[in-house]
Amino acid sequence: FELSLKLRLFIFTPSTILGIYLITKLPSAPLREWLATGTGLIASALNLFICLSSKDPFAGPYLVSMVPIIMFSNSVAQMRFFPALVMDSAILLMFGYGALELASPHNLPILLSAGFTLTSASVFTLYGCYTLERDERQNWLLHLRERLLLQELERANLHLDTVSRSDLLTEVANRRHFDEYMQLVWERARLDGSDISLMMIDVDHFKSYNDRYGHPEGDECLKEVAATLKRRLRRPGDLIARFGGEEFIAVLAGTPLTTAASAAERVRKGVENLNRQHASSPTHAVVTVSIGVACLRPNAPHASPAQLIAAADEALYQAKSRGRNRVFAFGTND
Known part of the structure; x- marks a missing residue:
């Protein structure tokens, strides 16, 4: 408990505060997303380290605490699909490693249930990230198409106005x-x-x-x-x-x-x-x-x-x- 408290209080919390501050200051959207990905991976790594360091024979099921990290990053932070896929894949690998290290006949059913829960949360939220990004891209393309059409319409109207005010043969005013x-x-x-x-x-x-x-x-x-x-x-x-x-x-x-x-x-x-x-x-x-x-x-x-x-x-x-x-x-x- 003491190690868990120190890690969360002196490492994870300051890192999270620093990450939130940098996210608000970074001008580049990709950098902000990868910073959020790194923050999620650090949080998951800390949970894995705490569980592996624990002497409690039932520490393995606590790996399920990785689920809120995935749900927050994919659903609340609404990360794009590729950074979310990278983060979720890394978290699943961490969970798999931790489950192999901490598995025992007593906690194996719970670990299997936790693994299924984590995998389900990852798949469902990744699908949400994918559909959100797809819709945003489609909306952007539709907006771009509409803007191009409006520009073309403005050029056509300007041309018609010019033609209506000019003599086509001599190119002077009519x-x-x-x-x-x-x-x-x-x-x-x-x-x-x-x-x-x-x-x-x-x-x-x-x-x-x-x-x-x-x-x-x-x-x-x-x-x-x-x-x-x-x-x-x-x-x-x-x-x-x-x-x-x-x-x-x-x-x-x-x-x-x-x-x-x-x-x-x-x-x-x-x-x-x-x-x-x-x-x-x-x-x-x-x-x-x-x-x-x-x-x-x-x-x-x-x-x-x-x-x-x-x-x-x-x-x-x-x-x-x-x-x-x-x-x-x-x-x-x-």
Whole structure:
């Protein structure tokens, strides 16, 4: 009794307290599990040592005290299957060794019953560990599958949103995106008192270009014009959109009229310098554009986006009526 008390009080109890402390501090789950396995094996080894050291002829049946160790580790601590299997196998070997050493005609039936109880507890709790781990793995896989599906759905929705806001041919914004963006920058400019310039661009004699070179070449022409617009108008606040057919429109937030007119001239020269042949054009031997520019301050009386669009459209009409391949801006000289 005295040896048993000393071992439990001065070895097992401090070891258990230290193990519990380390389990709460270790960051790695596998390390925590193997530490719990080691604690269970130490407890079982102490019980075996106490029984083997005892002079009591009925000490052998006390090996059944290994059952609570297995039940606590597998059921309460809910160890994973493999560490639990290692621990249970070691405990069964300890029990077998202790039973062989302590067996006698008087305690053999009790040892056999204790062995059956220990084996049953091990098998049943191991099955519980296995099913628990299997269910956790299945739940994790289902959660991962659900998360991947949600990510794929988000990407698909983002793609659909991008497609719904972009012109598929020229890869610039479409009319819907332009209307939304125009309303957004209009409200912002109305609050801070800044200007909004609008640039309306039309490809000169595009119908005759399509008739002569075919629609595939016409599509390539629009792509090149759109690419030129994106290269020449690259400020973060600028938006380029396909307004319809061969017409493009550009929003230049916080830009006065003179600056917008200069940017429009760069666009015009950029398209002309593409040197894309246009034999059917009475204006020039290559593809050109006419550009109308208008500017408005949203906090001005009776100002509206529709008024600004109408002004840019009128400026474009003036550019086309004055010979095309030019920029016309209201408020500046031709």
